[in-house]
Amino acid sequence: MRTLTLLLLLIAQSLFAQQDSVVIHVNTNTSKGPMKPIWAWFGYDEPNYTYMKDGKKLLTEIAKLSKVPVYVRVHSLLVTGDGTAALKWGSTNAYTEDANGNPVYNWTIIDKIFDTYIERGMKPIAQIGFMPQALSSKPEPYRHYWKPGDNYNDIYTGWAYPPTDYKKFATLVYEWVKHSIARYGKTEVESWYWELWNEPDISYWKGTPEEYIKLYDYVADAVKRALPTAKIGGPEVTGPQGRNSTKFFKTFLDHIVNGKNHVTGKKGAPLDVITFHAKGSPKLVNGIVQMNMGTQLRDIDKGFEIVASYPSLKHLPIIIGESDPEGCAACSEEFSPQNAYRNGTMYSSYTAAAFARKYDLADERKVNLAGAVTWAFEFEDQPWFAGFRDLATNGVDKPVLNIFRMFGMMQGNRVAVSGKLSYDHKRIKESSVRGDSADINALAAKDKNSATVMVWNYHDNNSPAPATLVLVKISGLPAAALLQHYRVDQEYSNSYEAWKKMGSPKQPDAAQITALEKAGQLQLLQAPEWIKTKNGETVVRILLPRQGVSFLKFTW
Incomplete structure (x- = not known):
């Protein structure tokens, strides 16, 4: 044949x-210029898929894509719960409190997640979030049960709120970093990135921008006290084209450069990596899926422009923390027909063309693009080719993963x-x-x-x-x-x-x-x-x- x-x-x-x-x-x-492996970065919402059967299989394949370490970013690493995996949900139970309000740390599930990465030579982008129930300023309702077709806003529950006690949250972060050093070694943890939260300019953060900045100061101080050579960054805002996102992004960077630190009282705060998101916007036109790569590239370019406008920061590495054709990996084709591109070759050709232009945009703005995270993984025990934004279905690789295999050969x-x-x-x-x-x-x-x-x-x-x-x-x-x-x-x-x-x-x-x-x-x-x-x-x-x-x- x-x-x-x-x-x-x-x-x-x-x-x-x-x-x-x-x-x-x-x-x-x-x-x-160098063929930086900006493509060797992946992420997903559901951390508990990491150590499940198809999750381990896919991570093994992703780790083999490149001669350099692959970085992985996941949500919900500090969320309270029993570790049950579900769409748009994950938990580790890392922090609870006893009857007297004293902290109880449990690293068992976080260790299972990070062990899975380290065993494969991968590197975590350790996302500090979200809020443990015992520290949430609005703890109820906490656990959500979202599914495709539901209102997306249903996911934003008690984990999205600021802490009742910033010092307790900072101590949690300090203990997490110290535990990581004890388990994996100082040199290994120095190679990771740490970051605070996800998309704090929308409902992922139910506080104000000032409250986010305050929490960042506490978190950055805690990370650096535990490991002065650790790399900390943020703010992982949504597409910088949006007015609110641009304002949030600039407010954060202004604080890094000139703001009064909430912990030290001095000017500014430590920042080792700058992060933001960039998405396209597909739609269904006369029964045909129509992508919009231009929207994603404008997001990227605006983010680069903002970073380049800060002379003291423009040299810092940039990670596009989520860089995708659109915004909801867990939304299926059944309820979102514009997502029909995901199973076949449209997703793969889009990926090839889009990544090439990320290099061009970084060159043009003269910024230091370190990586662009593809927010796609796998969804355990779901119907075959259900139209999620994933790299594999039931352990079988989709066409898009082969584009990353191609990138892995480009040296x-x-x-x-x-x-x-x-x-x-x-x-x-x-x-x-x-x-x-x-x-x-x-x-x-x-x-x-x-x-x-x-x-x-x-x-x-x-x-x-x-x-x-x-x-x-x-x-x-x-x-x-x-x-x-x-x-x-x-x-x-x-x-x-x-x-x-x-x-x-x-x-x-x-x-x-x-x-x-x-x-x-x-x-x-x-x-x-x-x-x-x-x-x-x-x-x-x-x-x-x-x-x-x-x-x-x-x-x-």
């Missing part, structure tokens, strides 16, 4: 040869990509990817003994369209190199299409699951081949389907 498909592709290439094609030039001798420095291309980061930021032309472009890198090129054919509208002939002209290669051509499209590296061809079984049998697991892995489009270059140049012809991604890896 694959041989026949390849033959048809070759025939199609010859038919397209006289028609319009896209030419992409890759100059591996022109460096654009060394980013190199120049040029051509008469319809889109760049500026045009997408202004108007997204609409109109007749698709975003056909590439991201490329070169290391000592390899060069890699990721090529995508993306459009915001998930409408059928003919494949496009793409000519990738690469210069700066040695006289001979081994070419491996990987592909994510409707047929390759696509468990979702394989599942549909099976008849979309609600309960796949063992043989079907094995086949789906195989289909979910990154696959070669054709057998590896040695190519000879002329003056260090070669041309690779690719017939690239809409929403498809090709990955060319040259080694020598």
Whole structure:
């Protein structure tokens, strides 16, 4: 079947040869800066999925994506409860009080979560939140039972409120850091990031901006007392384009630079990393999913602009703490039909195109982008391909995870990509990817003994369209190199299409699951081949389907 498909592709290439094609030039001798692994950052709402069967399996795969450590960010690490996992919920019972109001610390569940990361060589972004019930200024109601289709605001319960006692909360943080050092060692904990809360500019924080800043001062002081070399940051605001988010973000950074510290009484507060979120905004238009990458890029660019406006802070690493096509990972396709992009290749091509532009935006603003967290993991024991924003379903990888496998092979420095291309980061930021032309472009890198090129054919509208002939002209290669051509499209590296061809079984049998697991892995489009270059140049012809991604890896 694959041989026949390849033959048809070759025939199609010859038919397209006289028609319009896209030419992409890759100059591996022109460096654009280091190929930072900004993609090697992941996060999710439900911390208790971490150590469950499919959670451990997926974390193992994510950890293997990169030669560098992968960072993981999760919510609810200080929430009171018995550790039962549920959508948009998690708990660790790290802090309770006895009958006399004395603190009782229990690190058992947090240790299970962090042990799972450390065993795989991963690094936590240790999120300090949310509020334990015994410290909440409004403790009831506390536990929520939200499910897809419910009002999203139902999730904001007693865990979202400021503490009754800031010193008690600070002591909790101090004890947590000290416990982490005792369990994992000072050097290991120094490599983590610590942060306060999530999206305090909306209902995740039921206090005022000033109360958040006060809590930050207490928390930062506690972290630094426990470990002076620890890295602490914030404020993880939602998209900085929003007026309230911009105001909150600037108010926080103003305090860091010039405010009076609530603990020390001195000017300013420690800040080692700056965080904010950036999301797109898909919708359903005439029955077709239409993405909006421009919205996400404007969020990112506004955040970079704000950071760059603070001379004393602009050198600090930036983590886009959630960087996704839209905002609710736990909202399913059933109740949110605009989320139908999540199972197939639209999510994967969007991811390839969007991450490439994050590098461009950081270069343009001259800021230090360290990472962009993909807020997607897995949802334990849910229906197959239910349309959650996840990387795997029931232990089977979705197409999008293969884009991260491609990124994991990109080492060394980013190199120049040029051509008469319809889109760049500026045009997408202004108007997204609409109109007749698709975003056909590439991201490329070169290391000592390899060069890699990721090529995508993306459009915001998930409408059928003919494949496009793409000519990738690469210069700066040695006289001979081994070419491996990987592909994510409707047929390759696509468990979702394989599942549909099976008849979309609600309960796949063992043989079907094995086949789906195989289909979910990154696959070669054709057998590896040695190519000879002329003056260090070669041309690779690719017939690239809409929403498809090709990955060319040259080694020598």
